[in-house]
Amino acid sequence: MQNRLLMLLLPVLLGACATSTDLEETRRQLQSQMSSNAQQASARLSDVEAKLANQRLLDLVNEVSDMKAAMASLRGQNEVMLHQLEETQKRQNDLYADLDMRLGKLERPHGDASAPQGEVAPSAAVAPVDAALAKALDTLRKRDFGAAVTQLKAVMDGYPGSAQGIEANYWLGVSHTMLQQNDAAIDILRRFASQYPKNAHAADALRLVADNQISLQQKDEARVTLRQLIKLYPGTPAAQKAKQRLGAL
Structure with missing residues (x-):
């Protein structure tokens, strides 16, 4: 009687063991996938941050270049204005x-050429x-x-x-x-x-x-x-x- 009961319970016990193993494997796979996703997300974030940093640096370089060009133009204009x-x-x-x-x-009109400058000869009337x-x-x-x-x-x-x-x-x-x-x-x-x-x-x-x-x-x-x-x-x-x-x- 006991042997017969054991034979009946054995498949159930084996099924329970298999189910526990599958769950563990599924858990490990999920953890691995989550870790992989996290690494990919971190890599993409780093890449985006690097691109943003490079763009900011490029913008700063362009701004400096524009300012240098503007200063050179102003110096040229100042030199032209100074020359003029x-x-x-x-x-x-x-x-x-x-x-x-x-x-x-x-000569003062009708003035005596021998008279000192600023004086008009009295002999002639001035028109x-x-x-x-x-x-x-x-x-x-x-x-x-x-x-x-x-x-x-x-x-x-x-x-x-x-x-x-x-x-x-x-x-x-x-x-x-x-x-x-x-x-x-x-x-x-x-x-x-x-x-x-x-x-x-x-x-x-x-x-x-x-x-x-x-x-x-x-x-x-x-x-x-x-x-x-x-x-x-x-x-x-x-x-x-x-x-x-x-x-x-």
Whole structure:
């Protein structure tokens, strides 16, 4: 009887043992898979972090390169501006020297050449137009160019077509040049040289037109003006200066 019962229980016991073994194997497989998945996830995370670090580094390198390029561009612009400022200062100094020289050669209208400067000979009456022009030129000598513009315009408007009005026209262009009102100076001096080509100031008017064009960075136009000056007034001091200026452009 006992043997028969044992035979009946044996398959059950064997089935239970098999089931326990399968479960253990399944557990080990799950643990192994979980460990493998964890390792793969960690590897992918490390790879992503490395890529992000490399991208940040690349972005920083690009930013530094952009900043260096911007600084180089700014240095170049500063050098150009400094050169232009030096050229402008030199032209301004040349204009002042030229202005002083030309104004120094002018005689006061109807004055006694032997009288000390600043004194007018009492023997001759000064015409109103001469007095107005003398006052404007005296203001110009004092480098009060704004006031000189007003006074010179008054001479032109009050005595149109007169020799004094024509003279005032030229010095009006000079005054605008000294004020760096380049467009106005170019217009006035160009018309003066065109209307009065035989005037003693015509060649200098064209030279000043070129100076104003250079100040406006209109170098091609300035070359045309200087060549015109050399062609129309060869051998004059203005033409010699024009040749020097052409060589420097």
